[in-house]
Amino acid sequence: MSAPDRGEPEARSETRPHLPSSGFTNVTGGPPPGAPKLPGSLNANRRLSQWLAFHADGRVTITPGKVEIGQGILTTLSQIAAEELDVALSRVTARAAVAPEAPDEGVTSGSLSTQDSGSAMRHACAAARGIFLQVVAQRTGIPVEDITVDDGIFHGPAGPIGSYWALADAALLDCEAPAEARVKPAAARRIAGTSVPRLDLPDKVFGAARYVHDLRLPGMLHARVVRPPSRGAALTALREGPLPGEARVVRGGSFLAVLAATEWDAETAAARLAARAEWAERDTLPEQAGLPDWLREAAMRGERSEVAARGTPPATVSRRLKRQFHRPYLAHASIGTSCAVARWQGEALEVWSHSQGPYNLRADLAKALRIPDARVTVRHMEGAGCYGHNGADDVALDAALAARAVPGTPVRLLWSRAEELGWAPFSPAMLVEIEADTDAQGRLLSWRSHIISNGHSSRPGRAPEPTLLAASMLAEPFPVKPSINPPMAGGGGAPRNGVPLYAIPHLAIETTRLLEMPIRTSALRGLGATLNVWSIESVMDELAEAAGEDPLAYRLRHLEDPRAIAVLERAAELANWAGRSKREGWGMGLGMARYKNSGAWAAVVAEIEARERIFCRRLWVAGDVGETVNPDGAANQYEGGAIHGASVALLEQVRFDRRRVTSDNWDAYPILRFSEVPEVTTSLIDRPDQPFLGAGEAAMAPTIAAIAGGIHDALGLRPRALPFTPETLAAGI
C-alpha cells in the first residue's frame, strides 16, 4: 500500500528547528549546520549504511525507521528500494526497526511514512546505485553512462562487469548520502507504481509466528496486570494467599502484576490476586450524559488559541447559520490486545514491542524506569492493526516492570480485552461551534468556529515526564499531564481539518485545549478531523439546501483546488450522484476533505438505509495520494478507512460512569460486523509526477460526513452528535 500509515502526524524538524523538550519532532537528530537538505527522514539520518546493506549472497536488506502497523509500509518501501536499485523485489528484505540501530524516523503516524521514509529510501537507494556504478566505472574504465544494472548485475557494452553482491563487503555505503542522486523518472518505474502483493500477508494467512504475541524466548514467563477497579484508585492492601503454578507477584505503588510459567497460570493467578486486592476509589470522571456541557464548562478553564484567521468580517450578511456538533470519546478497538516482551540483563533492558515509535518508547521507558536511554533497546515486532496511539507503548512498560523481578528471564505481558478497551488512551470527546454567513446568492462570506477538546497526543518520548500508563501508578509516580496538540504545521490535533478547504473571504477558527484530563486521550486515526470534516460538510449541506442548490454543485462553486474538485467529481460519477433517485427510507450524502489540508484528498458518497437504526449500504470513494507506489495497497487503505469511518459514525462511543470506563468489552463497544459493512467502490486518481501522500487516514472523516448527509436525505434531520444512533438522532445535541 502506498503511504498508508495511520495515527497522528507531527511536525518535522525542518519546520521547527528549535524544539522545546515537550514539543513535536519526527527525529531526534538533525543535519549538521549548513549541510544540504536531504529528502524525508534522510535529512536527519544521513548515513547510507543506516538505510540499506548489500549481501554477498545476492540479497538487499533495508532498515527503515518506520514500522509495519498493518498498513503495508514494508511492502511499499521494498518496492521503492528495488526500483531505484534495479534489483528484483524478491531480493529485498525489510528489517523491523530497532532503537537505537535503525534510522530515527520518530513515530509511524500521520500518514507520513511514504513521504518521510519512502522519499528517504528512494534517495538513499538511488545514491547507493550511483556510488556502486562510480566504483565499477573507475575499476573498469567504462563510463558510468554506458553501464546498466539488471537485477543487481552491472553490465558494460561487452557484458557483465560486476554486481552489488560482489562489492557487498566493500563498505561503500559507510558514508553520508550525497545531496545529488539520480532518482528514476516516473516513466522509467517498473516496480514502484504496481500492485505487488503484500510481503507480510503470507505469514498471516498460514498462521506463522509473526506478531510480538508469538515471540517465544527460552525460559520465558507470562505476565498479567491486575488493574485497579477504577481510574484513580490506589492499592491499599493485598491479602496473602496461595497462587497457582508458583506464580509470583510484582507490586510497586498501585502497579500490580503476576508472573507464571504458563499463560493459563498467569491468568488464573491474576484473577485470584484481583479478589485479594483492596483499593481506595473515588469519582474522577464527568457525567457521561452531560458530556457536551462538561466540555463547554471545562473549556472556560482551558487554553484558547487561534487556529486560522483571514480577511475581515463581512459588512452585510444575508443568512447566518449557527450550529454545534459533538462526538464522544472513541476507542482504538484493535482485534488483538497489546503485548510486549521484556528482558533485563544486568542494568540493560531489551523490549520487543509493536510501538509506532521505537525511539520514543525507548525514551519514555528510560524515564519511567529512571535509567539512561543507552541501557534500553526496543525491537519492533508487528502487532494487530494499529490506528493510532493505543496500548502498545503502555504494555511495554508493564512488561519491563514485571520483568525487573526476574533478571535475565524474558517476560511476555499481554493485556486483557478489558484493559485494551478500558485503559488504552482514547480519542477525546469534542465539541465544535460553527457560525457561517452567506450573501443573498448563498455565497459563503464568513466562517467562524470554536473547537473544544482535550489534546490529541500524549505520545511517549516528547515530554519531560513519561506518558506511559503505569508511570502514574508507581510507588514514586509521575504526574499525568493533559494531552497536547501537534502544531498546525504538522496537521494539528483537535483543529485538524477544522479550517474549511472552501473559498471563504473571512475566516476565524479557534480552539480550546482542555487543561484537565479525566480520561487519558491521545491520537486515533484522523484525530480531530473525524468531527471537523463532518461538521464543516454538514454546514455546507445545510447552506446548499438553504440556497436551493445541490450539495455537489454548492461545494464545487466554493472550491478552487483542482485536485479537490477532481475527487469530488470522481466520487459523484462513481455513485451516479446526478442520476440518483429518491427511495423511501434511503438517502445519499457527500463528504470531501484533504487530510490535514496538506495530505491526500478523499471524496465519499454514502448510501444509507434508515430502519430501526441507520445502516450504511454503499460507499463510493475517490482518492488522490499523488504518486501511488502500490495502487491496490492504497485502495485497501481507503476502503479500510471508509469502513472504520462508517463504524465510528454508526456505532462507536466509549461509555463510563463516574469512576470507570464501562465499555470494556465488545458488547459494550460494538464495531461494524461483516453483515453490516457497506459495499465499497474505490477509485484513485494516480499522479505519478506528484509527491507521495499517505492513504491511511484520508477516507475516514469524509465517510462520516457522507453518512450524515445520507441520513438527512433519508429522514430530513441533520445529525448533531456521533454516533448516529436512534438515541442521539432523537436527542440532537
Add this chain to the structure above:
Amino acid sequence: MVQFTLNGAAVTLDIPPDTSLLHALRGPAGLSGPRFGCGTEGCGACMVLVEGVPAYACTLAASACAGKSVTTVEGLGTPDAPHPLQAAVLAEQAGQCGYCLSGILVSAAALLAKTPDPDEVAIRAALDPHLCRCGSHNRIVRAVRRAAREMAA
C-alpha cells in the same frame, strides 16, 4: 494429560484439565495461528474447528476436546500446499494487519465444507462472529467466493 488429534496428528498435552484450548494450542502445542482477542467469544480471533465445526478456543476447555479432531489455520494448508481459501485471501489481498484471518479462515473453511456455493449473505452470516478492524471485510468475502469457485472447478 489431554489427547486429541491436532491438524491430523495425534497429540498428548500435559496440561491442567481446565486449561483453555487456546492456551493449550499456543502453549504446549506450539502453534501461533489461533489468536487471543477477547477471551469471551466476542471476536472470533481464536476460532478453530472441532470435528469440523467452528469453536471458540478461548472458552473451550482443552479437556473437552479429548479424543476429538481439532483443526487450526495451520492445518488448512501450507505455503507449498495452500487451502484454496488461503490462496484466495492472497489473491484478493484480503487483509491488512491479518490478526483476524486465522479465525476467519477456519470459519470459512467450515462454511465451504457444508455449503460449497454460498451466496454473499450466507458468507457474511457465517463470518459475523468475527471482528475485523482494518476494514478488509469485503475483500475477505470476495476471497471466500473465489475459493468456492476454485473448489468447484
